[in-house]
Structures are given as structure tokens and as C-alpha cells.
Amino acid sequence: MPQARERTVPPNCTGYYHCVSRCVRRAWLCGVDPLTGIDYEHRRELIEERLLMLAEVYSVSIYAYAVMSNHLHVVLKIDASAAAGWSDEEVAVRWCQAFPGSGDPGSQKTRIVNIAAAPELVAEYRDRLRNLSWFMKSLVEPIARQANREDGCTGRFWEGRFKAQALVDERALLAAMVYADLNPIRAKMATDLPSSKHTSAQRRIAQIGAEAPLAEHPLESIAGIKQGGLSLSSQSYLLLADFTGRHWHQGKPGRISDEVRPIMMALKIDPDQWDQQVRGFGEARVSALGALDRLIQFAADTGRRWLVGYQLARKVYRQALAF
Structure with missing residues (x-):
């Protein structure tokens, strides 16, 4: 049974979330529809442009996104305190x-x-302007109206509810970002991060290409309200995402490069734990991800005694083995 949105996203509270919005009946959103042969690729650019525009309007910080063929991923922070100061x-x-x-x-x-x-x-x-539901509504509704005009039909284009997963610590935020950025590769829409169109990873790579010193800067949001940098640099994040993609999609751990090893050690995780955590975002019933103690506190703060994510937290936050 679906949870009330307020149980995962308390109103007027700052928090980090991974959001997914899907088309009804998995209808084709972008790209070339294999059934009809119609090309909807222009919609991907429209969604990306609108997402980045709204990030400068709402009290949000966008950390990652991926516009797919029939759904989209957004990893963001709702910054309630910033809006209070306007x-x-x-x-x-x-x-x-x-x-x-x-x-x-x-x-x-x-x-x-x-x-x-x-x-x-x-x-x-x-x-x-600091409400997650209103942000997602502002993002998807104009796209739905345009798509219906183009398709010559009426009715729902998106599912009635978007999926939201709370991210209660930095490692969960990083895992959500990697999960979103790897979606085009997992769906075989791209072969690597630089070729993953309409993703935050491709945008970060382009920014570093235009301004090389950004590679060593602390990882920040890609758009919206400026926040303090995370514990990884932008270059370290891209190396971690690339490693995760190879580890995940090849189905075997492989050799940990000298560049990635210190990143994994800094996060205090081994590759298998990290792999399980990134995969956890595909679990339909998981409404929050992070360390067990943070999840327990989040459950108490939102009036719950238990969360589906407890079991996953026990697996992926156990002490990392030497590697």
C-alpha cells in the first residue's frame, strides 16, 4: 500500500531525495519508439532544460539526473531554510x-x-517553492501537455505518483547519484559516462573539460541553491561512477584500480557492499536509504517504527573488509 507522501517527505523540512517519475503504461517518452518508429528525442532536451531552469527557481539543489526513454531520475536536496530567507x-x-x-x-x-x-x-x-511535490509537478506537467498535443490525445501521460526515496547520509546520496548517472548505460542507451546524453554525469564531464581545475574541487550540486561540497572531488566521483558501472554491468568485481582504491577506503566500503547499495535504489518498496542508526532516527522523525531499508543497511554498512 502506498505511503502518504508526508511520511517520506515532511513538509517544510530540509532533506535529500531520489525521485523517479514514469510514463503511464511505460509509454515512450523520448527517443525512437520501436513500435511506431516516431522520434521523440527532442523531449529529452526539453525535460533537461526545464529541470535546470526550475532548479534556479525552487529552493532545491540538483545533484544528479538522467532523462530516460520512459522515465526520469532526479537526485536533489530540498533546502527549506534557503526559502525562509527570501x-x-x-x-x-x-x-x-x-x-x-x-x-x-x-x-x-x-x-x-x-x-x-x-x-x-x-x-x-x-x-x-520548497515543496518536493510541487517541484515535480512543475517539472512534468508542461511536458505532459506538450506530449499530448504532439500525440493528438488527452489523459494522463505520467503516473499519478512519483517515487521518492529519502537519503539520510552522504554515502546514500553518492549511491543515488551513481545509480541515476548509470541508468543510460544499464539500459544500453550509452556505453560510457561521456556518451550518456541528458545526464548530470555528462554535464559534469563537460564542465571539467571547459574548466579543468573543477576536477579537484569538492563535489557540488549541478544546479540550484549552492551547498557545501561533499567529501569527494568531482573527478573522484566520476572515477567511482565509472568503476561502479564496470563492476555492476560486467557481473564481476574485477581489479580495483589505484585511482579508485583510496576512494573506496575513504568511504569505508568494499566493492560488494557498494554494489549492493547502488542496486538498492531499484527496490520498489525501499523508501529511505542510509546507515541503520540514521534510518531509525528518520523513522522516528516521520512517525514510523520500522522501514523497509533496515535490512539493506545492515548488509551494506557493515565494517568494510580489507581489499
Whole structure:
């Protein structure tokens, strides 16, 4: 039975999440439909562009994403405290950017002034701009309307509910990012990270190619509210993702390179534990991932006594063996 969204994503609270939104009946979202031969590849670019645009409007930080043929992955942080610091006018401007209405510049200015002068509207829109459900709604609804126009039909395009998994520690966040970035390779849409179109990994690689020093900078969000860097550098993350893909998709551990070994040691995990953790995001009923003590606290904070992710946490967070 589906959980109420508030059990996983408490309103007006900061948190990290892995979200998945799928088309109804697994309908074709992007690429060439093998049944009809129609090319929907342009939709992937539209979704990526809208995702990055909304990241600059909502109080979110995007850490990873992948636009697939019939679903999309987004790994993000909801930053409730950042939205709390916005002025009334900034809230109004951001809301009108997310929902522009007629698009006429004159009417937009009037609308912004009217919203900023109404405290109850400002409070309502501030909460919506830091709400995960509203963010996902803003992302997928315009795509659905356009797809229905292109297909000459009406009705649902996306499933009614998107899947959300809470990420309660940095290692779970990293695993979710790797899982999202590896999706095109797992689906055989790409052979490596640089060729994985419309993913955060490809975007990170392009940024490093344009500005080489970024490789050694702490790993940060790819778009949205600026956050402190993670414990890995951008280059270390890409090496870890590449290693995980080879380890996962070849079906055998293989040799751990001298570049990857210190990364795994810093994370205090061995390859098998890491492999199990990344695979854990494919489990349909897992609503939160991370270390067991963090999961227990998360369950208590959200009014639950138990979570499906406990068993996985016991497996993948046990003390790493020497390797």
C-alpha cells in the first residue's frame, strides 16, 4: 500500500531525495519508439532544460539526473531554510518564473507586485517553492501537455505518483547519484559516462573539460541553491561512477584500480557492499536509504517504527573488509 507522501517527505523540512517519475503504461517518452518508429528525442532536451531552469527557481539543489526513454531520475536536496530567507518580492518573482501565466511583461510586473503585497499568498507560495511535490509537478506537467498535443490525445501521460526515496547520509546520496548517472548505460542507451546524453554525469564531464581545475574541487550540486561540497572531488566521483558501472554491468568485481582504491577506503566500503547499495535504489518498496542508526532516527522523525531499508543497511554498512 502506498505511503502518504508526508511520511517520506515532511513538509517544510530540509532533506535529500531520489525521485523517479514514469510514463503511464511505460509509454515512450523520448527517443525512437520501436513500435511506431516516431522520434521523440527532442523531449529529452526539453525535460533537461526545464529541470535546470526550475532548479534556479525552487529552493532545491540538483545533484544528479538522467532523462530516460520512459522515465526520469532526479537526485536533489530540498533546502527549506534557503526559502525562509527570501524576501516577499523574491518569492513573488520566483513563483511567476515557475508559473508565468500569460507571459506579457506588463502583466507579469503587476502580478509580482500584487503577490508581494499579499502576505497570505507569499506564505503559500514560499511553502510551495520548497515543496518536493510541487517541484515535480512543475517539472512534468508542461511536458505532459506538450506530449499530448504532439500525440493528438488527452489523459494522463505520467503516473499519478512519483517515487521518492529519502537519503539520510552522504554515502546514500553518492549511491543515488551513481545509480541515476548509470541508468543510460544499464539500459544500453550509452556505453560510457561521456556518451550518456541528458545526464548530470555528462554535464559534469563537460564542465571539467571547459574548466579543468573543477576536477579537484569538492563535489557540488549541478544546479540550484549552492551547498557545501561533499567529501569527494568531482573527478573522484566520476572515477567511482565509472568503476561502479564496470563492476555492476560486467557481473564481476574485477581489479580495483589505484585511482579508485583510496576512494573506496575513504568511504569505508568494499566493492560488494557498494554494489549492493547502488542496486538498492531499484527496490520498489525501499523508501529511505542510509546507515541503520540514521534510518531509525528518520523513522522516528516521520512517525514510523520500522522501514523497509533496515535490512539493506545492515548488509551494506557493515565494517568494510580489507581489499
